[in-house]
Amino acid sequence: MVEWDIRKLQILRTLRERGTVTATAEALRMTPSAVSQQLTNLAKQVGVPLLEAQGRRVRLTDAARLVLRHAEAVFEQLERADAELAAYTRGEVGEVRVGAFSTAVPALVVPAVRALRASHPGVVVRVREAEAAEAYELLAAGEVDLALSLAAQAPAVGDPRFTRVPLLTDPLDVALPKGHDLATTEPLRLADLAAEDWIFGGSGPWSDITRGACETAGFSPRQGHSASGWTAILAMVEAGMGVALVPRMAAVPRGGVVMRELGEERPVRHVVAAVRRGGEDSPAVGRLLDVLRGVAAT
Structure with a gap:
């Protein structure tokens, strides 16, 4: 199977659009010799000629057009991946698994999920009801990304495994x-x-x-x-x-x-959220924590 090189395919695509090696080099901020070398290497990789002389210019062979026809689907998918990745880094998409004790589910988690659906529909929350102490066990085991529990059932504040976030004091x-x-x-x-x-x-x-x-x-x-x-x-x-x-x-x-x-x-009892240390840097987890704080404040 051919080992496809996306960068070389992009050069071939640009040549089709710009028409000359010189124009392609200018568009890609390369030298003409580097463009020619990359296209020569691509032809060797695919095992067919991709360019043919046409006076002082070159033109794409039928094989090159066939390659590009399939490459367009790859470029399209990569564009989608770029868009989704950008959305992920902004906290607009992602999945957060939550372990929460029973009363926290209707009082905090459900309103938070509703709010996220309205503001960030790409963030999916998966809820697992658990006893207060069990929520931390699930968090430590990597089975949930965020635990809602009672401070009285939590590991010590200095536990290096977790970052605790106070949410509310419940009378x-x-x-x-x-x-x-x-x-x-x-x-x-x-x-x-x-x-x-x-x-x-x-x-x-x-x-x-x-x-x-x-x-x-x-x-x-x-x-x-x-x-x-x-x-x-x-x-x-x-x-x-x-x-x-x-x-x-x-x-x-x-x-x-x-x-x-x-x-x-x-x-009173103190309700806290917890994530594994460093987990608060996940954009989707950060979004949910922000919404939970807002729900708790009301």
């Missing part, structure tokens, strides 16, 4: 059944609920967050029921089976549930 509110004695108490403190049955998972980050917040308020929560999904937790609160701490980002309105803020002492 934790108390979910009470409608009609609860404390549903209208002002101000409401977490310590006021020390005698209540609490609903939270038996293990995992939310169990740790709930226990930690209550212990900071001066009591250990009595776990009345165990659930990890917000739909189940809020349904049990609505039924009067207990109370729960709910991140504002995860709260879904229910007619029988009253959400109460806890004032200045309210506990």
Whole structure:
């Protein structure tokens, strides 16, 4: 098979357009002898004459025109590649794989994807739901390009593998059944609920967050029921089976549930994005981080 040389094909193409070796050399900023030498080498590579004398000029042979007919398709594809590569370097195209914990998907990732579709439709986001700690494992393993997680579940800030980007501070509110004695108490403190049955998972980050917040308020929560999904937790609160701490980002309105803020002492969780160190330089990843920051700010 012939080893095609794009540069030599471009010279042949320019000769067809300009008509003479001298004009071709001027257009390509080469010497006429260099043009002739390159075309002679191309003819040797393809094994057929490409030029024939016509007085003091040269003209392309039928074989040369055949070669150029096929080369045009190559040039066209290379132009497309140049255009796509330029778009990629501007962050206008690319694919970003995201690992995100459950409440971050509807609250942050979905709005970010919608915004990107409107502003940069060439950037494709692939989403994988994962537990907060698992998101970092996926990131370290190269299975996702960006992880959305909780700062409490993240590796240390100085971990050389990752660059962390703070996104938002998510307040934790108390979910009470409608009609609860404390549903209208002002101000409401977490310590006021020390005698209540609490609903939270038996293990995992939310169990740790709930226990930690209550212990900071001066009591250990009595776990009345165990659930990890917000739909189940809020349904049990609505039924009067207990109370729960709910991140504002995860709260879904229910007619029988009253959400109460806890004032200045309210506990919070910190939501962060992370990429592998240096990954923030990827234009598409940078685009998504910018949009996530905008969504988080609202």
